[in-house]
Amino acid sequence: MSAELTRLTAAELAAKIHAREVSSVEVTQAHLDRIAAVEPAVHAFLHVGAESALGAAARVDAALAGGEAPVSPLAGVPLALKDVFTTIDMPTTCGSRILENWQPPYDATLTARLRAAGIPILGKTNMDEFAMGSSTEHSAFGPTHNPWNTSRIPGGSGGGSAASLAAFEAPLAIGTDTGGSIRQPAALTGTVGVKPTYGGVSRYGLVAAASSLDQAGPCARTVLDAALLHEVIAGHDPRDATSIDAPVPAVVEAARQGAEGDLRGLKVGIVRELGGEGYQPEVEAAFQASLRRLESLGAELVEVSCPHFEYAMSAYYLIMPSEVSSNLARFDAMRYGLRVSPEAYSSAEEVMAATREVGFGPEVKRRIMLGTYALSSGYYEAYYGQAQKVRTLISNDFAGAFGKADVLVSPTTPTTAFGLGDKVDDPLAMYLCDLCTIPSNMAGNAAMSVPAGISESDGLPVGLQIMAPALGEAVMYRVAAALEAARDAADGGPLIQRVNGLEASV
């Protein structure tokens, strides 16, 4: 019974908990048991908060037993939280030594919304240090393994959140996406990951990497589950100056409508510049299969061109490190976390330098140096200023494409999950993982990844990216749900149920 509970979707679990067929405590405990069984092989979590999760679950059960209505459609369903959100009852490390054991004095708005919705937080998930990376190998606390094949990476930076879903350790998770960190891990683990419109989900209490790009979003095993979680976390927050003050798109309704499988009247744009040559053949094949599926659902396919996407990566690696170099200045050995033995040094400056030297890993240092250089006087216009102009051109490309199509599609990643260690010493190869995902961060529009198929040569999942205009989440979820329903029907069930890389460990 308990193992079976971990195989259910969040929507199914919620229905059972709210009907009092099973308690939230039982569901939460089942996931904690699963975590205990598979974590040695997966390492999706940096911290497990069993006590506080069970406490939250017990409160939901007590309210339901007292005849109260559930406080939210997901009340009682547990979740895994990326370790980049502050939590008052758990450490927040961002995968970095510099924040090891740091216990924040407050909850992020997103954390508070989860708690208010009665969602027990199972723990904090592993990530590339300060969300810089595409494999979770840049975590200071060791990598996460892909549940499909534990010798492969789960993607990054949110590899822990994605792996926790694919390993059935959690039915729901939260990620953040600055250049692809929700969508790329979703693609590589056969799960669903959504980057909402920039400003759609509060960043208050989300430890900043690149503030103009960072966006939090839902991760799940189904489109409907992602939509249910989206509606819990999205919405205006006066504590985040970039938060959008507009109604949250009705994504749950859109997902339910999409599942009916009728996309007639909808135009889907194929971005000429994404996919094709240089992509793993199985990724391309799964993409083509998705296009055929979209057509059979009644959608009209149109080709669109976004000529400036070619420069997105270069511009991103100026803007992103620039903002990082400024945001990470706050880790100064005085205010948070690590401080190396001050008695060994004669000035505060030396303590800061020594702490940052041991506290930050090589990728973080690389970005701080790149960013500091790009922002230095005399170079600012040539680098940062130029990159901002490219950003405008990318937004214009999107505007043109969305004039011709309701949503755009592309592969989410150029390849399936690669081996642990394969790219960790080659920053450029690592950066290229996000070729298809970065443009949406640059422009701020919504985008998501849904499972598109399995690559036969390596038995690993492939993702499809769906991009929508700013605040166009409803149509994006509708298309995603239609594709999911069609694919499940054709494959005789969800692909995710075929994960078998962990069988030996349980």
Ligand code: GLN
């Ligand atoms: N892999 C990209 C980077 O390293 C994106 C990371 C992210 O989205 N947080 O910057």
